[in-house]
Amino acid sequence: MGRTLTYPKKVSNTANRYKHRGQMGSFEFPSASIDEPLDCYLHGYVSSRIMNLARNCSDGEGLPICVATSKVDGLILSLTPNSHSYNYRSAILHGYATLVTDEEEKLWAMKLITNSVLADRWDHSRVPPDRAEMQSTVILKVKIVDGSGKIRDGGVSDERKDSGNEQVTSSVWTGVVPVWETFGTPIPSGDSKVAEVPEYINSYIASKNSQNRALAEDAVKVKLPAEEQH
DSSP states (O other), X not given: OOOOOOOOOOGGGOOSSSTTOOOEEOSSOTTOOTTSOXXXXXXXXXXXXXXXXXHHOOOTTOEEEEEEEEEEEEEEEOSXXXXXXXXXXXXXXXXXXXXXXXXXXXXXXXXXXXXXXXXXXXXXXXXXOOHHHHXXXXXXXXXXXXXXXXXXXXXXXXXXXXXXXXXXXXXOOOEXXXXXXXXXXXXXXXXXXXXXXXXXXXXXXXXXXXHHHHXXXXXXXXXXXXXXXX
């Protein structure tokens, strides 16, 4: 079922500078993709502060909440410290959180969250959770009402007073240092009786390392928008 992802333009989700810079899922529509409206699921211990706030919230819509995330993709090293920057991706979501009480949806969300740590991990672990684990874990479902994203990619952008100064350009190295997250070689626990690292883990590591590196290096190749070209 196709749906359009749109959020009303508000002060809370409008970027005032460089406006081009701008775990989700849907239990009701499991096949929904990232470009469709999705809910944000959060998990925590039953007595944690945010879970208690959501549980005791008297607002019919739920607990007002803000979820923020960011990822650095590169260090922008310019001629002058004032022009240094980062390549990055960031997003902020605003919504209302309510406790998931339906057991089927709760299990679905727990699987979604587990597999966001490492793909297919849920089906390769001891599941389903037992009654004590279900009671001690709370899932919050955040209905998103608005959001904004900011991305900075591209290369160095220096002012003409510096880029046109031969003395400066001849003595200062400029460029981008790509930054990406790398997953290392798995180290077994002392209690593990499984000798070989499963293929689904090795495949995930190889895939993520390749993807993360490509994202960081490709970001450097993006042409800067006009407002950032000096």
